[in-house]
Amino acid sequence: MPEDLRAAVRRYWSDFGTVLAAGETSAGEFDPPFLDQLCRVWAGSEFVAQRCVSRPGLLLDLVHSGDLQRCYGTPVDELTAHVGQAMQAVTDAQTLGVQLRRLRQREMVRIAWRDLARLADVNETMADLSALADACIQGALDWLQAALITQQGEPRDASGEPMGMLVLGMGKLGAGELNFSSDVDLIFAYPEDGETDRGKPNEVFFKQLGQQLIRALDETTGEGFVFRVDMRLRPFGQSGALASSFAALENYYQAHGRDWERYALIKVRVVAGDPQAGARLFEILRPFVFRRYLDYGAFEALREMKKMVESEVRRRGMANNVKLGSGGIREVEFIGQAFQLVRGGREPDLQRREIQAVLRWLGEQDYLPAYVVEQLLTAYAFLRNTEHRIQEYQDQQTHQLPEDERGRQRLAFGMGFAHWDEFLPVLRGHMTRVHSHFEQVFASPQTGHAQVDESGLSRLWLTPPEPEEALGILRAAGYREVEVLYARLQAFRTGRGYAVLSPTGRTRMDRLIPLLLGAVSTLEEGKVVQGEALSDTTLLRVLSLMETIASRTAYIALLNEHPMVLSQLVRLCAASAWIAQLLARHPILLDELFDPRSLYSPPARAELEADLQRQLQRFPADDLEQAMDALRQFKQASVLRVAAADVVEAVPLMEVSNHLTDIAEVIVQAALELAWQHLLERHGRPACVAGSQTEKGFAVVAYGKLGGLELGYGSDLDLVFLHAAHDQADALTDGPRPIADSVFYARLGQRIIHILTAVTPAGVLYEADLRLRPSGASGLLVTSLPSYASYQHQQAWTWEHQALVRARVVAGDDGLRAEFEALRREVLMRVRETETLRHDIVSMRERMRETLVQQKDGQFDLKQGRGGIADIEFMVQFGVLNWAHKTPALTTYTDNIRLLEGFAQQLTEADFLTAEEAAALAEAYRRYRAEVHRRALQDQKAVVADDQFLAERRQVTGLWRKVFGSVALDEKHEHE
Numbered sequence: 001m002p003e004d005l006r007a008a009v010r011r012y013w014s015d016f017g018t019v020l021a022a023g024e025t026s027a028g029e030f031d032p033p034f035l036d037q038l039c040r041v042w043a044g045s046e047f048v049a050q051r052c053v054s055r056p057g058l059l060l061d062l063v064h065s066g067d068l069q070r071c072y073g074t075p076v077d078e079l080t081a082h083v084g085q086a087m088q089a090v091t092d093a094q095t096l097g098v099q100l101r102r103l104r105q106r107e108m109v110r111i112a113w114r115d116l117a118r119l120a121d122v123n124e125t126m127a128d129l130s131a132l133a134d135a136c137i138q139g140a141l142d143w144l145q146a147a148l149i150t151q152q153g154e155p156r157d158a159s160g161e162p163m164g165m166l167v168l169g170m171g172k173l174g175a176g177e178l179n180f181s182s183d184v185d186l187i188f189a190y191p192e193d194g195e196t197d198r199g200k201p202n203e204v205f206f207k208q209l210g211q212q213l214i215r216a217l218d219e220t221t222g223e224g225f226v227f228r229v230d231m232r233l234r235p236f237g238q239s240g241a242l243a244s245s246f247a248a249l250e251n252y253y254q255a256h257g258r259d260w261e262r263y264a265l266i267k268v269r270v271v272a273g274d275p276q277a278g279a280r281l282f283e284i285l286r287p288f289v290f291r292r293y294l295d296y297g298a299f300e301a302l303r304e305m306k307k308m309v310e311s312e313v314r315r316r317g318m319a320n321n322v323k324l325g326s327g328g329i330r331e332v333e334f335i336g337q338a339f340q341l342v343r344g345g346r347e348p349d350l351q352r353r354e355i356q357a358v359l360r361w362l363g364e365q366d367y368l369p370a371y372v373v374e375q376l377l378t379a380y381a382f383l384r385n386t387e388h389r390i391q392e393y394q395d396q397q398t399h400q401l402p403e404d405e406r407g408r409q410r411l412a413f414g415m416g417f418a419h420w421d422e423f424l425p426v427l428r429g430h431m432t433r434v435h436s437h438f439e440q441v442f443a444s445p446q447t448g449h450a451q452v453d454e455s456g457l458s459r460l461w462l463t464p465p466e467p468e469e470a471l472g473i474l475r476a477a478g479y480r481e482v483e484v485l486y487a488r489l490q491a492f493r494t495g496r497g498y499a500v501l502s503p504t505g506r507t508r509m510d511r512l513i514p515l516l517l518g519a520v521s522t523l524e525e526g527k528v529v530q531g532e533a534l535s536d537t538t539l540l541r542v543l544s545l546m547e548t549i550a551s552r553t554a555y556i557a558l559l560n561e562h563p564m565v566l567s568q569l570v571r572l573c574a575a576s577a578w579i580a581q582l583l584a585r586h587p588i589l590l591d592e593l594f595d596p597r598s599l600y601s602p603p604a605r606a607e608l609e610a611d612l613q614r615q616l617q618r619f620p621a622d623d624l625e626q627a628m629d630a631l632r633q634f635k636q637a638s639v640l641r642v643a644a645a646d647v648v649e650a651v652p653l654m655e656v657s658n659h660l661t662d663i664a665e666v667i668v669q670a671a672l673e674l675a676w677q678h679l680l681e682r683h684g685r686p687a688c689v690a691g692s693q694t695e696k697g698f699a700v701v702a703y704g705k706l707g708g709l710e711l712g713y714g715s716d717l718d719l720v721f722l723h724a725a726h727d728q729a730d731a732l733t734d735g736p737r738p739i740a741d742s743v744f745y746a747r748l749g750q751r752i753i754h755i756l757t758a759v760t761p762a763g764v765l766y767e768a769d770l771r772l773r774p775s776g777a778s779g780l781l782v783t784s785l786p787s788y789a790s791y792q793h794q795q796a797w798t799w800e801h802q803a804l805v806r807a808r809v810v811a812g813d814d815g816l817r818a819e820f821e822a823l824r825r826e827v828l829m830r831v832r833e834t835e836t837l838r839h840d841i842v843s844m845r846e847r848m849r850e851t852l853v854q855q856k857d858g859q860f861d862l863k864q865g866r867g868g869i870a871d872i873e874f875m876v877q878f879g880v881l882n883w884a885h886k887t888p889a890l891t892t893y894t895d896n897i898r899l900l901e902g903f904a905q906q907l908t909e910a911d912f913l914t915a916e917e918a919a920a921l922a923e924a925y926r927r928y929r930a931e932v933h934r935r936a937l938q939d940q941k942a943v944v945a946d947d948q949f950l951a952e953r954r955q956v957t958g959l960w961r962k963v964f965g966s967v968a969l970d971e972k973h974e975h976e
Contacts (some may be wrong), residue, residue, distance in 0.1 A: 075131035083139040100390035101223035153198030174267035175353040177286035181391035183228035188243035206243035239922040259301035294556035297343035327431025379430035455675035458514040505553035568593040575647035632762035674752035684735020697724035699812030708806035716767035798840035867953030
């Protein structure tokens with residue numbers, strides 16, 4: 001210990017001994033380990049030393065009770081009990097103040113002692129300080145409110161129910177992170193206006209109660225104070241009402257709420273009053289604090305707030321301030337709270353108060369790198385410990401590093417360093433790292449402004465020059481159809497979407513458009529796609545997107561704030577008109593453009609399932625509306641990642657379809673689970689599965705592209721629902737409102753369709769087609785498996801058996817899945833008369849061609865045209881239906897590619913296709929589907945010029961003739 005500190009401790013000890021002797025008490029009972037603690041604590045805190053000298057009984061009480069050496073198990077409970085004991089001696093407002101102040105001195109000495117003696121870590125210290133404030137505020141409120149009720153009557157709401165005042169803790173108190181000599185930021189609220197049962201207006205009652213509470217806590221007397229109270233965060237600040245009704249608070253934040261108030265309310269907590277009333281109030285405040293969309297404008301707002309803080313720091317010479325200075329505590333908090341404001345509405349797990357918990361969650365979710373989180377948490381603990389050591393010296397609300405030599409020695413020693421010169425570099429290292437990370441998050445990222453301004457693109461938008469000069473600027477930037485583009489820009493700038501923007505929105509848009517012009521102009525300079533310059537096409541797409549999202553200025557802020565997102569947006573819009581439209585319809589997907597590593601790497605099936613479960617678990621089990629929106633956002637984000645990987649050729653065609661199929665299956669399974677839980681709560685479990693906790697007695701069968709593992713970007717879902725409730729005509733569910741099993745399953749199917757197809761603010765999941773169920777549109781929505789089997793055996797047409805080739809269960813019970821697969825094999829393996837089968841299939845194909853083909857003269861329809869995709873599918877289905885009875889392996893797969901591979905392996909001796917012919921069909925099928933995918937991503941129909949795919953078409957039509965013979969020939973198409 002430095003000699004100066006040792007000398008101070010000796011003086012305090014001498015004075016302490018004198019006081020003890022006068023009271024005929026000896027200090028001899030203190031053992032050497034305790035005396036070592038005492039020296040360390042008194043060296044670090046004049047406040048503690050002076051309280052012990054002036055009130056030796058306080059120290060003796062702490063020692064004899066054991067409180068000095070132990071951690072309070074549940075701080076708020078123990079401190080509430082201590083307050084309760086102190087309140088027993090309260091007879092009036094004066095004794096209330098005395099008792100609270102004496103209790104405060106005892107507990108503050110204990111907290112400082114444990115902190116300086118290193119018996120408590122920073123989290124215990126903050127928790128104890130916060131719990132002490134809670135207990136004191138609640139104790140004072142209870143006594144004062146009861147006393148005022150005896151004078152003025154009890155406040156009542158409109159229904160006559162009694163009500164009390166809520167004390168809302170803000171800032172560090174709200175977060176449970178109070179520092180040693182902090183003031184407490186409070187807001188007073190009450191549920192409703194009205195009157196007490198003696199006719200006193202509630203507003204007047206709660207105003208007087210608030211005044212009395214402030215006086216009880218804040219007033220400095222001979223016993224000191226309890227806590228300094230700051231009420232400036234209430235609506236309208238010092239000029240506002242001291243206490244506000246819930247309705248007044250709601251109106252204020254809706255009409256007048258500012259960005260800094262959103263920031264302040266992140267940590268709000270009821271520290272005294274009725275918790276249930278507090279929960280109601282938080283539901284009112286939550287939409288203001290945590291926006292349902294991703295609010296990237298928060299970065300700009302917090303950056304402005306930080307500038308104001310920095311200006312104040314410079315003005316007041318507070319560069320050495322561990323809270324507000326560069327790299328200080330406030331910057332750590334800003335980093336975490338920026339993510340809370342941006343994402344809190346979408347990520348309920350971010351709606352928490354403690355900054356350390358927020359940072360850890362951001363690391364777990366990869367919003368911040370693990371090493372950054374670790375450095376921020378380590379720095380935060382070091383800075384908060386430093387703050388406490390500074391304030392514990394004299395119980396003063398300061399965050400400034402000491403400038404005198406003794407003060408520096410004391411702080412270094414209290415922080416565990418031998419010298420100031422050892423402590424300061426460590427502190428500066430932490431603050432430097434914090435500020436570096438702060439700059440990474442908050443520094444204005446648009447370094448491209450200079451280049452944009454030099455090129456004239458900024459002036460082109462902000463102060464349009466004469467037309468010829470404007471066209472020259474665009475031409476110099478690399479655009480080709482400059483007249484068209486300039487007219488489009490002018491139409492945007494003079495259009496209603498831009499005209500109605502708020503001043504903030506217009507500022508953001510004015511900053512963004514020149515950046516977009518510059519970013520698009522650099523696209524593979526001079527590249528031409530389908531006769532059009534890539535940059536020209538892309539700019540038109542991006543401008544259309546900007547017009548769509550203009551009013552949602554948070555997304556404009558996102559593009560301004562994050563160059564990587566802007567870069568990926570331009571890249572994807574250049575690659576795909578479909579993606580551009582998807583982003584325009586659902587701008588929330590812009591959030592997916594942050595990380596190219598994940599954007600271009602679609603997740604595997606297991607990861608999809610885990611991700612969707614995480615998202616659904618954020619909402620109450622009975623909130624179907626939010627769950628449906630979550631499903632839609634999950635689907636859109638997942639499909640975007642597949643499309644992004646597709647357009648940059650990061651995944652092959654077959655994997656694209658596999659990914660899209662996986663997404664659909666995961667969603668159908670989730671829809672089934674949501675619908676099941678909804679009906680289970682109302683009606684109970686169907687009798688047919690009453691003995692099982694896992695089975696549902698239900699299965700979803702997918703046909704078509706989903707069944708065949710060949711889903712495309714705009715594919716609908718062909719579904720059939722089966723249930724296990726048969727031979728139980730009178731069976732009922734076992735819930736509070738029992739219904740027949742068959743009715744239960746019919747409603748289950750209806751709810752699944754509703755979940756999939758309903759239009760919500762987040763869009764539609766999938767269009768669902770149920771016409772492949774038995775008897776088509778006139779049949780039951782949900783069919784029992786025996787009825788389905790009977791239909792397939794006795795009534796189904798050949799085309800329905802063709803459809804069964806690509807059918808499989810995608811959700812539901814494993815038992816039903818196995819039964820369906822056995823039935824499917826049985827039906828497909830039926831022995832059929834070959835010529836009849838040929839005739840049926842060709843007749844169906846010709847009817848389809850007449851009604852579905854989209855080609856005109858000079859065009860080829862990739863799906864329905866002669867020699868196209870459907871012809872290949874019909875040949876595959878013929879092969880399965882005609883030969884499966886001899887080769888059961890043909891019923892194993894539902895996708896065309898593997899079936900063709902099966903033909904090559906299993907049917908080489910049959911009069912069908914050779915291995916080479918099957919491989920040729922498979923290759924043509926892949927090429928067709930690849931082109932369909934490409935055209936879908938350009939928002940184009942699956943129709944190409946008639947001179948394309950000639951070799952594939954000749955091969956397919958030739959094999960069609962071989963398989964189906966003269967019955968397939970149509971003389972007017974003989975030339976093909």
